Amino acid sequence: MAAVNGAEFDYIIVGAGSAGSVLAERLSASGRHRVLVLEAGGSDRRFYVQLPLGYGKLFYDPAVNWLYQTEPDPGLAGNRDHWPRGKLLGGSSSINAMVWIRGHQSDYDDWEEIAGPHWGWAKARDAYRAIEDNEAGADTFRGKGGPLFISANQRDLHPLCETFIRSTEAAGLKRNADFNGADQEGVGTYQMTIRNARRNSAARAFLRPAMKRANVTVMTHAQVTRVIFEGRRAIGIEYRKNGVLGRVRAASEVILSGGAINSPQLLMLSGIGPAAHLKDHGIAVTSDSPQVGRNLNDHQGLNYTWRMKVPTYNDVLRPWWGKVAVGLRYFLTGSGPLAKSINHGGGFFRTSPDLPRPNMQLYFQAFSTLVPRVGERPLLTPDPFSGLSIGLSNCRPTSRGEITLNSADPFAHPKIVANAYSTDHDVQEMLAAVKFLRRIADQDPIRPLIAEELRPGPEVRSDADLIADIRARSGTVYHPSCSARMGHDAATSVVGPDLKVHGVDGLRVCDASVFPTLIGGNTNAPSILVGWLGAERILADAH
Incomplete structure (x- = not known):
């Protein structure tokens, strides 16, 4: 240097x-x-x-x-x-x-x-196409040959990801192959900044x-x-x-x-x-x-969590023998859950058909972390049962915060x-959004695979109780x-x-x-x- x-x-x-x-x-x-x-x-x-x-x-x-x-x-x-x-x-x-x-x-x-x-959009689209080396190939929106490789994230998905997508389709959303393409709205898998399992x-x-x-x-x-x-x-x-x-x-x-x-x-x-x-x-x-x-x-977000009747990532990431198995798979083949983000799929939807664009984002995780572990976000040590979470976050909250100095x-x-959630707008759209999460969970093919809703729990039903839960359990999605x-x-x-x-x-x-x-x-x-x-x-x- x-x-x-x-x-x-x-x-x-x-x-x-x-x-x-x-x-x-x-x-x-x-x-x-x-x-x-x-x-x-x-x-x-x-x-x-x-x-x-x-x-x-x-x-x-x-x-x-x-x-x-x-x-x-x-x-x-x-x-x-x-x-x-x-x-x-x-x-x-x-x-x-x-x-x-x-x-x-x-x-x-x-x-x-x-x-x-x-x-503006024309300038941004051209820049993104120059930035990207998209695994899915080039088109009007995607780029190929740029400095940043983007994984299409189509391989090695948890089987419940497809179950989630089909259930969300049954709840009224269309399947979307590319949220960065012509239309953002719909449900599908997320592209990732992952290259060669790193x-x-x-x-x-x-x-x-x-x-x-x-x-x-x-x-x-x-x-x-x-x-x-x-x-x-x-x-x-x-x-x-x-x-x-x-x-x-x-x-x-x-x-x-x-x-x-x-x-x-x-x-x-x-x-x-x-x-x-x-x-x-x-x-x-x-x-x-x-x-x-x-x-x-x-963006503010929260998860709804269910106990499942079928295995999730909890079943392989929690026990020691599961950790050994996924570790060996990763080091030998560069595949498996360690080679991906936990958010395999998700999407964008509108809480009202009158809105001109999606105002909510979905995140699907074949995984749950209700049991806390001190000092770690327990992605590698999930709950000791088969759990699944569907999260959401608001796209354009109207609440505004502030950064000031504590000291010189x-x-x-x-x-x-x-x-x-300092505006009623943000509270009301999140209220509508969490109701949609339950609508997804009530569709086939995911409904018969659910044992019970764990968070917030079936007893939380009224608007007042749902809002109280939103305030108690929400947090930043780090944006x-x-x-x-x-x-x-x-x-x-x-x-x-x-x-x-x-x-x-x-x-x-x-x-x-x-x-x-x-x-x-x-x-x-x-x-x-x-x-x-x-x-x-x-x-x-x-x-």
Whole structure:
């Protein structure tokens, strides 16, 4: 590694996550630009990171996870929600469930209306086709030959996945072979960022190839503490590694890619945010930007769980002999449950036929985890009975949260106020959605295979009781976004359509925090897209 402290680079990228990894690859490709990537966490070369089903072991692991917690949330019955975010190369793409969903086409129409044509559907579709190396092959929507391999996820599915799909068809949804194709609505299997039985994170697909170039430097275990300004221009960053403070200069730009929590926190630590809030923490104001940390949006979800009369993954992943069997299968053949995400299938539906697009997402798991295990999301140690779960999450919640500082200490976690279910709209659509879960379970061919409903249980029937259950058992589905959103107007956004931070020079934000609105679906694909399209904007401005 080249000496970093006191050095100068053309571009400094703060964060090696989904967007940051893409930026590193694209900004360095010509060989003209010196690129430095600073990552607060460490390497992604860890067994449970590479093992697809191993992400349950990473859920509470401080070695790879920021382990954020929200404030007690009235919308979640006063509970504090656990927000895991990746703290390693690849960021959250190295600890997520690997589902590849772009979102509804109209989501990008929304982006275009707010941030212009560079962020519209036509541009997004072409970018996704360039990004993808889709196992299913190329068509009008899918790409082939790009840097990111996407598994079609058609082999080695649990038999109950087809049972779920047919039962959901019986409940009124159509079968959909490609949620990223012409129409998102329907039920089917999820495409995955898995390649050759290993997690295919943004680090593996983008950052690792970039790290082979002489003009790319990656520093791990280096937490950026603030952006350095001369006047109103960002000229570099300050970081701490192994307890030692260092500084690096940026000849062109500093780009924050820390994600929806870290990027607004770092902006505020650097003097960009609501002036009164910064002054309360003794931080000198570089730019009064009231929208920093505001507009936080996230999908909320919960599972309904049934005891089954037929075997599920619980029966092979729970006993020691089952663990040995699936481990041998994985190492010998690269197949079996360890080689996949637990979410084999799912889909998108509308809670009312009057809605113009799906507003709910389904997740099917031939698996259940009602019996908790301390310190682990027990994907590898499920319940001691045959269990099955069907989950859902809202696509476009209207509730908004906020990220603020707890302290001027850059190593203190920020204050996260999720405000889940703070609007009646969000409560009522989730109420309609959970009723649809029971409708699915009441269809053939799944109905005769169910022994009993375990959560919330058949005694929970009234709307009031169902809502109470929603609040008590819901939680994030790990898609925080929009906390430094882009737009034309500094009064309602943090960055412009070019991702430049309003009110200062030489500083951009490029990650999920800039989403103008929350995408209807999993957010890793659009985070990678933001890195891809963001790099285009940055390179267009390069001298």
